[in-house]
Structure formats: structure tokens, C-alpha cells
Amino acid sequence: MSRYLVTIGLETHVQLKTATKMFCGCSLRFGAEPNTNVCPVCLGYPGALPVMNREAVRLTVVSGLMLGCGINRHSTFDRKNYFYPDMSKDYQISQNTHPLCVGGGVTIRMPEGERRVRINHIHLEEDAAKINHYARHSGVDFNRCGTPLMEIVSEPDLSSPDEAMAYLQALKQILLYAGVSECNLEEGNMRSDVNISVRPEGQETLGTKVEIKNMNTFKGIYAALEYEIARQLAAVSRGGVIVQETRRWEPDLGETQPMRSKENAHDYRYFPEPDLVPVSLDEALVAEWRAALPELPAARRERMVAEYGIPEYDAGVLADAKENADFFEAAARQCGKGLGKTVSNWFMTEVMRLLSEGGRTIAECALTPEALAELVALVDSRVINGPTAKELLPELFASGGMPGALVKARGLGQVSDVSALEGLVEQALAANPKSAEDYRAGKKAAAGFLVGQVMKLSKGKADPQLVGRLVAEKLAGQA
Amino acid sequence: MDIASLTVCEAAEGLRKRAFSSVELTRSVLDAIGAKDGELNAYLSVDAEGALRQAAEADAARAAGADGALLGVPVAVKDLINVDGQPCTCASKILEGYTSAYDATVSARLRAAGAVFAGRTNMDEFAMGSSTEGSAFKVTRNPHDVTRVPGGSSGGSAAAVAGGEALAALGTDTGGSIRQPAAFCGCVGLKPSYGRVSRYGVTAYASSLDQVGPMTRTVEDAAVLLQALAGRDPRDGTTLDVPVPDYRAALKGGLKGLRIGLPKEYYIEGTDPEVMACVRRAVDACAAAGAEVVEVSLPHTEYAIAVYYIVATAEASANLARFDGVRYGHRTASPESVFELYAKSRAEGFGTEVKRRIILGTYVLSSGYYDAYYGRAQKVRTLIRRDYAEAFKRCDVMMTPVAPTAAYRIGEACDDPLKMYLGDIFTVPANLAGLCGLSVPCGRTAAGLPVGLQVLGPAFGEETVLRAAYAYEREVRS
Numbered sequence: 001m002s003r004y005l006v007t008i009g010l011e012t013h014v015q016l017k018t019a020t021k022m023f024c025g026c027s028l029r030f031g032a033e034p035n036t037n038v039c040p041v042c043l044g045y046p047g048a049l050p051v052m053n054r055e056a057v058r059l060t061v062v063s064g065l066m067l068g069c070g071i072n073r074h075s076t077f078d079r080k081n082y083f084y085p086d087m088s089k090d091y092q093i094s095q096n097t098h099p100l101c102v103g104g105g106v107t108i109r110m111p112e113g114e115r116r117v118r119i120n121h122i123h124l125e126e127d128a129a130k131i132n133h134y135a136r137h138s139g140v141d142f143n144r145c146g147t148p149l150m151e152i153v154s155e156p157d158l159s160s161p162d163e164a165m166a167y168l169q170a171l172k173q174i175l176l177y178a179g180v181s182e183c184n185l186e187e188g189n190m191r192s193d194v195n196i197s198v199r200p201e202g203q204e205t206l207g208t209k210v211e212i213k214n215m216n217t218f219k220g221i222y223a224a225l226e227y228e229i230a231r232q233l234a235a236v237s238r239g240g241v242i243v244q245e246t247r248r249w250e251p252d253l254g255e256t257q258p259m260r261s262k263e264n265a266h267d268y269r270y271f272p273e274p275d276l277v278p279v280s281l282d283e284a285l286v287a288e289w290r291a292a293l294p295e296l297p298a299a300r301r302e303r304m305v306a307e308y309g310i311p312e313y314d315a316g317v318l319a320d321a322k323e324n325a326d327f328f329e330a331a332a333r334q335c336g337k338g339l340g341k342t343v344s345n346w347f348m349t350e351v352m353r354l355l356s357e358g359g360r361t362i363a364e365c366a367l368t369p370e371a372l373a374e375l376v377a378l379v380d381s382r383v384i385n386g387p388t389a390k391e392l393l394p395e396l397f398a399s400g401g402m403p404g405a406l407v408k409a410r411g412l413g414q415v416s417d418v419s420a421l422e423g424l425v426e427q428a429l430a431a432n433p434k435s436a437e438d439y440r441a442g443k444k445a446a447a448g449f450l451v452g453q454v455m456k457l458s459k460g461k462a463d464p465q466l467v468g469r470l471v472a473e474k475l476a477g478q479a
Numbered sequence: 480m481d482i483a484s485l486t487v488c489e490a491a492e493g494l495r496k497r498a499f500s501s502v503e504l505t506r507s508v509l510d511a512i513g514a515k516d517g518e519l520n521a522y523l524s525v526d527a528e529g530a531l532r533q534a535a536e537a538d539a540a541r542a543a544g545a546d547g548a549l550l551g552v553p554v555a556v557k558d559l560i561n562v563d564g565q566p567c568t569c570a571s572k573i574l575e576g577y578t579s580a581y582d583a584t585v586s587a588r589l590r591a592a593g594a595v596f597a598g599r600t601n602m603d604e605f606a607m608g609s610s611t612e613g614s615a616f617k618v619t620r621n622p623h624d625v626t627r628v629p630g631g632s633s634g635g636s637a638a639a640v641a642g643g644e645a646l647a648a649l650g651t652d653t654g655g656s657i658r659q660p661a662a663f664c665g666c667v668g669l670k671p672s673y674g675r676v677s678r679y680g681v682t683a684y685a686s687s688l689d690q691v692g693p694m695t696r697t698v699e700d701a702a703v704l705l706q707a708l709a710g711r712d713p714r715d716g717t718t719l720d721v722p723v724p725d726y727r728a729a730l731k732g733g734l735k736g737l738r739i740g741l742p743k744e745y746y747i748e749g750t751d752p753e754v755m756a757c758v759r760r761a762v763d764a765c766a767a768a769g770a771e772v773v774e775v776s777l778p779h780t781e782y783a784i785a786v787y788y789i790v791a792t793a794e795a796s797a798n799l800a801r802f803d804g805v806r807y808g809h810r811t812a813s814p815e816s817v818f819e820l821y822a823k824s825r826a827e828g829f830g831t832e833v834k835r836r837i838i839l840g841t842y843v844l845s846s847g848y849y850d851a852y853y854g855r856a857q858k859v860r861t862l863i864r865r866d867y868a869e870a871f872k873r874c875d876v877m878m879t880p881v882a883p884t885a886a887y888r889i890g891e892a893c894d895d896p897l898k899m900y901l902g903d904i905f906t907v908p909a910n911l912a913g914l915c916g917l918s919v920p921c922g923r924t925a926a927g928l929p930v931g932l933q934v935l936g937p938a939f940g941e942e943t944v945l946r947a948a949y950a951y952e953r954e955v956r957s
Contacts, residue, residue, distance in 0.1 A: 046561065047680040048679070
């Protein structure tokens with residue numbers, strides 16, 4: 001049996017983070033009562049006209065610049081005609097011939113190495129309304145209708161569900177870095193349709209393409225791709241043919257199913273939108289946007305290694321989510337030179353553990369970068385010890401506040417007074433003569449036990465390093 | 480004195496001098512409608528209560544010291560322009576019972592100027608037609624001969640102004656729909672340049688061609704209304720940020736030294752000889768009054784009708800898609816599926832001519848035909864635009880007939896759509912090229928039917944067009 005190659009391309013729709021809709025002044029607040037963020041324009045009332053949202057244009061161009069696209073200085077909008085209850089005008093304003101961005105790509109990191117996935121183009125359009133289905137009827141919520149929607153169309157450069165995931169993760173990361181979208185999948189900020197085909201190894205031309213819609217999560221896309229690849233491979237290996245069609249992913253059944261032919265056979269009759277003048281972007285404006293671009297994740301990793309002296313691994317983990325990297329950098333800057341690695345350690349162990357336990361993001365907890373910086377500084381200057389700091393962290397997480405104030409109010413400062421600690425060391429030795437004997441007999445680990453006992457006697461407040469030195473001296477002196 | 484038959488400027492003067500109040504003026508217009516509209520059918524609906532309330536407000540504002548060229552002046556509005564709270568049926572069954580939820584920009588501007596909205600005028604359904612016979616509700620009659628059409632699609636507005644039922648009215652012109660009914664009814668109709676007046680709130684027929692304009696009894700009144708309507712509107716991205724001149728001040732320039740172009744392609748066989756004679760007489764009189772007459776050429780004129788019926792129907796096929804029975808308007812009873820909801824609601828709601836144009840427009844945009852029709856039409860449109868740009872290097876305005884004939888009999892042209900389409904031959908090119916054009920009465924046929932003289936100007940050349948028309952109307956026309 002011959003081997004088959006899989007070819008995948010993605011069309012990713014990203015809702016842009018603007019205050020208002022694409023062509024009217026309606027708010028884009030998520031979760032509002034149905035049909036409350038609406039007006040004559042987004043409801044398609046007779047006579048209403050669209051007005052271009054300049055911010056949506058800017059965010060699309062910024063995305064294009066982040067993804068290495070060329071920017072069309074002269075860009076036009078078109079009407080895509082089709083009847084559906086989620087379209088208030090029964091045409092969608094989109095871009096067919098002169099999109100804002102062309103070319104570009106996303107670098108994905110696979111076990112076998114890095115690879116560039118090319119982007120064909122990015123165009124700007126308006127989102128449709130949301131249809132809710134009930135037992136006996138359906139309802140249309142036009143709050144979403146007219147949301148600025150950027151469509152990023154990849155070249156068919158992907159060859160497995162894993163690569164598709166890597167592409168989407170990398171894309172999402174860059175868009176979050178660009179600050180153009182919340183990329184919140186639960187709220188439908190980022191949705192992808194996929195095109196997929198298979199062909200025997202050695203065949204130049206691509207196999208017949210099938211489009212799959214209706215995946216709401218990355219997991220869904222992965223599952224749909226796996227299912228569809230298996231379905232197509234089974235068909236062709238039986239000698240069957242693949243029909244060019246659009247299929248819908250049915251998450252409950254875990255399979256793709258053909259969409260009705262009426263939904264399939266579209267002639268969109270694109271033509272230039274006469275209500276909008278073409279968008280002209282002068283060079284100076286694009287240059288200005290380019291100069292203000294945020295860093296890409298890869299550049300940030302490199303910079304963080306150089307600037308804070310942290311290992312590449314740490315930089316990779318921290319830069320993964322922009323908000324984590326922002327938090328780390330704010331804390332590390334406050335701590336100053338030499339403490340970057342310490343801040344990174346605290347963030348990557350304690351903070352990330354608390355985040356994953358609580359199932360929250362850094363933005364959703366009360367801990368501030370200033371508080372973490374102060375905590376690290378308190379340990380570094382030996383005002384408190386590590387265990388005390390670890391105990392304080394959950395509280396700072398839940399309720400906020402500054403650790404310095406908590407230490408003061410509760411008298412948590414560590415005991416570094418030699419005379420006070422010497423008394424405790426003697427107390428411990430007296431209570432554990434066996435341990436002292438073991439130590440002298442060569443069991444050096446016994447010293448650790450004794451240090452622990454002193455810490456216990458100090459109610460955890462003793463400076464553990466100082467206690468260690470005192471215990472060692474005492475045992476040596478007794479010898 | 481029949482104050483309903485005053486011009487807008489005369490009425491404003493009377494209001495200013497307290498010769499009568501806006502309530503009295505409005506009541507007299509409402510009385511005229513009551514007396515005459517049973518025969519003329521110019522209006523689809525009249526808002527007597529709302530109009531009298533607005534009139535009382537205008538009187539109160541005047542008493543408090545306000546003034547303005549339109550303060551307290553009643554106007555009629557073509558039934559596709561939204562006026563908040565009033566019907567807006569577009570003379571179509573599909574919007575029967577529909578109430579506007581907002582003011583069009585032109586309505587808001589008239590409202591701000593203190594104008595009174597008397598009622599909604601009849602039209603060809605969705606402005607598709609040239610006789611107003613395409614209304615789903617009634618046939619408007621020409622005040623000069625009630626067996627004849629008033630022209631269209633703004634036939635109701637023209638008949639109301641000419642028939643003494645309105646001092647002034649708003650119309651829309653996509654291919655001649657202001658100028659041709661103005662000519663048929665013997666009033667003044669001005670189509671502004673594309674981008675001069677906001678289209679926001681004006682139910683779209685063909686978005687790249689539609690313009691709102693005034694229909695009045697005099698050229699001066701047209702200038703006064705245009706003054707209120709014109710200017711950039713942030714809600715309509717196709718309006719241009721060109722300063723709005725003082726149109727009334729521009730009227731007084733006279734004809735001396737004005738270069739009048741006669742496009743030879745407009746002076747052709749096939750135009751009614753009586754119509755042509757009136758137009759020629761008007762041009763000769765202008766020349767006698769000091770204008771310079773030059774022949775110009777617009778070589779692509781013969782393609783204008785074909786281009787128009789491709790571009791306009793293509794845009795219409797998308798613009799009218801929203802009338803689907805889902806959110807508002809006519810919805811068929813108990814559809815079996817969403818597709819049946821669309822198909823039946825639209826089949827029941829739209830009239831024959833509207834369906835014909837939607838089908839035509841859908842066809843010219845469809846896959847495989849786009850390049851041959853829509854794509855090519857856009858190219859020819861560019862050539863037509865260039866023709867005018869070239870010709871206007873040699874003249875300041877052009878003078879032509881408005882239509883090949885005077886008003887024809889009701890029923891005469893309805894069963895031959897092509898014949899009716901060809902009646903737009905002299906008006907359509909101005910829309911394709913984005914020019915301004917005005918129709919001013921220039922005599923009558925032996926049967927007493929009015930004939931219109933079309934004065935065309937370059938884009939944003941309204942001042943010159945108004946100046947030429949005003950001089951002709953005041954100084955030359957006998």
C-alpha cells in the first residue's frame with residue numbers, strides 16, 4: 001500500500017479588540033442581553049450606511065506587520081452576497097481582491113526543528129450575528145453582528161494535526177503580543193475553518209480539498225483533523241474518491257458530516273462595496289505603526305536572557321504568555337540587578353504552581369509585580385526566610401497587599417540575633433543528645449535534623465543559614 | 480391668497496413678516512392635499528397631526544427670535560427617505576406598515592432648519608421606474624393632464640409641487656428620477672453631484688448613483704433647499720469634504736460669458752420634435768442673452784443605458800437582499816424553512832419591475848458573467864466619466880433635453896420595459912459620471928405638456944448650474 005501525504009491549510013477568524021463595531025458605533029461588550037448593542041446600521045435597516053472603523057484597520061495592519069506581511073497601501077472592500085438569518089444585510093462586507101495584508105508567515109517549533117508556515121493574506125470583514133437554537137425555534141442575537149473580524153488565511157503548508165496546533169498556538173501568541181485581540185476561544189474571539197486533502201506520496205498536485213467548519217476550540221480542530229484524515233485515507237485506500245465539499249464538525253458525535261448542498265453551493269457574487277471608499281494608507285502612517293510594534297515572542301526571549309541573566313529555558317517559559325513575561329519583567333526591574341534569576345525562580349515555581357492550582361491567569365489574581373519584587377527583596381536581604389515567604393505568597397495571591405507590611409504587622413521578621421539563637425541551639429542539642437552523638441560518629445546529616453529542631457523552636461523565624469553555622473560551630477566545639 | 484401655491488422663498492418672506500403663521504401655511508397645504516390628492520395621488524401618507532405640531536413649534540421658535548429660510552416651511556418627502564416615526568414603504572408591499580426608526584441625514588438637516596414634514600410622496604417601487612406606475616399602492620397623475628404620468632421615480636414629489644400640494648419636495652435621482660418627473664410636471668428638479676448630499680437614511684437603490692435633491696417651483700427655491708441638504712456627513716463615507724458655497728448668492732451671475740456646451744450625441748433623431756424645439760429655443764435665447772454656445776462631444780453616450788442597467792441592477796440586487804422577512808417588513812405566513820421564508824416573502828412582497836432588476840443584477844454578478852457584464856460596465860463607466868471631463872474643459876454647463884418626450888399616457892409604456900429604459904438616455908450619464916444636473920421648465924408642447932431643459936454641470940459645479948438655470952428662468956424665458 002502506498003503512503004499518503006496530508007495537506008492542511010487554515011482560515012482563522014480573529015475578532016479584533018476595538019471599542020466599537022466595524023461599521024457603526026455600537027459597543028462590543030461581551031455578554032450583554034441579546035439585541036441590546038444594535039443600531040440601524042448593524043441591523044441592516046433601510047437606508048443605513050457603513051462607516052469604516054479606523055482602529056480595526058490599524059489592528060489588522062499591526063497584525064500583518066507582526067506576521068511579516070506586506071501591507072497594501074490601497075485596499076478595497078467588497079460585498080459577499082448570501083442569504084442567511086445571521087446576516088442583517090444578507091451580504092457581508094469583506095475584502096476579496098485587495099486585502100489589507102499579503103504574504104508573511106508564522107514560525108512553528110516542532111520536535112524536528114523550526115519551520116515557517118506561509119500566510120497567503122489577511123483581510124478585514126464584519127462578523128455575523130449569533131444564532132441560538134431552542135426546542136421549537138431559533139433566535140438571532142445581533143450583538144455580535146458587525147464585530148470587526150480579521151481573517152488570516154494560511155498557505156496549505158501544514159501536514160499534521162500537531163503542526164496545525166503548533167501554528168495556531170504560535171499565531172495566538174503573536175496576536176496576544178500584538179494586543180489586537182483577546183484571542184479568547186470561549187468567547188469566540190478566534191475561530192478556524194480548515195482545508196484538508198490527502199494524496200499519494202510522489203504525486204505533485206494536491207488531492208481534492210474538503211473544508212471543515214464549526215470547530216470552537218483548538219481541541220476540536222485537532223479532533224476534527226484526526227477524524228477527517230482517517231476518513232479520507234480510508235476512502236482513498238479503498239480506491240474511492242474524495243468529493244470537494246464543506247463538512248461540519250459535530251463535536252458530540254466526534255465526526256465530520258457533509259453540510260446540506262444548499263449551504264454548499266455558493267456563488268457569492270462579490271463586487272466592490274459602493275458605500276465605502278477604498279482605504280488608503282500613507283507610508284508615514286504605516287511607518288509610525290511599524291515603529292510602535294510590540295516585540296515578537298522570540299525577540300523577547302532573547303532580550304530577557306540578556307537583560308535579566310536568566311536561562312533560555314526560563315525565558316521560554318516566561319515569554320510563552322505575554323502577561324507572564326510582562327509580570328516577570330515588572331518585578332525583575334524593580335528588584336534590580338542580580339536578582340533576575342531569583343525572581344524567575346519564584347515566578348516559575350511558586351507563582352506558576354499557585355496559578356495552576358487555582359486555574360487562573362496572572363491577571364486574575366491579586367498578586368502584583370511590586371509585591372513579588374518586595375518579597376524577593378525581603379528574602380534577599382534576609383529580613384525573612386524562604387519558608388516564611390512561601391507562606392505569605394498564597395495570601396498575597398488571594399487578597400493582594402504588600403509583603404513588607406504583613407511581615408511588620410505580624411512580626412514575621414527572621415531572628416538573626418546570634419545570642420538569641422545560641423540559646424535555642426543549646427536547647428536543641430540538650431533535647432537531642434543522640435543526634436549530637438551521631439554527628440560526632442560521622443553522620444553529618446544529623447546536623448540538618450538539629451537545624452530543623454532549632455527552626456521549630458524559633459517558630460520558623462530563625463535565619464536558617466545562621467542556625468546552620470551555629471549548629472556546626474557548637475558540634476565542632478563539643479568535639 | 481392661496482398660500483399653498485407660494486414658492487419657498489415667498490413663504491419664508493411671508494412667515495418672516497408675520498403675514499401668516501407656519502400653522503396657517505401648513506394647514507393650507509394640508510387643505511390643498513385634501514382637495515386635490517384624491518385625483519392626483521401624489522401622496523402615500525400625510526401626517527397632518529405631526530405637521531401641525533412641527534408648524535406650531537416653528538411658530539414658537541420664530542416668536543422666540545429664530546429665523547431661517549426653511550423655518551416653518553412644509554415640505555413633502557419621497558417615501559424612501561427615513562423620517563423618524565413616519566412610514567417608509569418605498570411604495571412596496573414588502574415595507575407596508577414599516578415605520579422609520581431614525582432620521583435620514585437629509586431629514587435631520589431639514590428638521591434642524593425648522594422645516595415641516597407634511598407627508599410621504601408616491602414613487603416607483605424602490606425608485607425603479609420612470610413613470611411612478613410602478614408603485615405598489617397607487618398611480619400618480621400628472622397635474623397638467625390627469626390621463627398622463629407624472630414621470631418617475633419621484634413622480635409623487637413632482638406632482639405634489641406642480642399640483643399645488645407642496646411648496647417643495649425631496650426626491651432621489653439614480654438615473655434621472657428627479658429631473659425627468661420635474662420636466663414632465665413642469666417644476667424644477669436638481670440632482671446634486673455624487674457625494675454632495677448624504678445618502679444616510681435614504682433606502683438604497685444603486686449606491687454609487689443615488690443622490691437626494693430638491694424639487695421646487697423655482698430655481699431659487701432649489702438653491703435654498705440644497706443649501707440645507709449639502710455637505711459632508713460622517714455617516715456617509717461617500718460624501719466629500721468640499722466646502723458648501725452660498726448657493727443663493729451664486730444665482731446672480733447671469734449668462735454673459737457663460738459657455739454652454741451642446742453635446743452632439745444628445746441632439747439626435749428620435750427625440751420628439753416639439754421637445755427638441757423647446758430646448759433649441761431655450762438655448763438660442765441664452766445665446767441671445769450673452770452666453771457662448773459651443774458644440775461638444777460625448778462619444779460613449781450610446782453605451783450609457785446599457786452600463787446603467789448593469790451597474791444599477793447589480794448594486795440593487797445586493798441592496799434589496801435585506802428585505803428578507805426576518806427582521807422587518809412583509810413575512811410570508813408559516814414558511815416551512817428559512818429558504819422558503821426568503822423565497823415566498825420576497826415573491827409576495829416585491830413587484831414585477833423590482834424582481835426584474837434583482838434578477839438582472841444577480842445575473843450580471845454571477846460567476847462566469849462578472850467580467851463580461853459588471854467588469855466591462857465599470858470600464859465603460861470610466862470612459863463616460865472621461866468624456867465629460869474632456870467636454871467640460873470647453874464649456875461651463877451643458878444644455879440638453881431631459882427626456883426624449885413629454886409626459887406620456889398612463890399605461891402607454893408599462894408593458895415595454897426597454898422603451899421605458901431608453902427614456903432615461905439623457906439623464907443616466909450624469910449619474911454614471913457623478914455630475915450635477917437640473918431640470919427647468921422651458922415651454923410646452925401644443926397639447927400643453929411641460930418640457931424640461933436639462934442643465935448639466937461638472938461634479939460640484941452646482942453654483943454654475945444654478946446660475947445658468949436661474950438666469951434662464953428669470954431673464955430669458957418668455
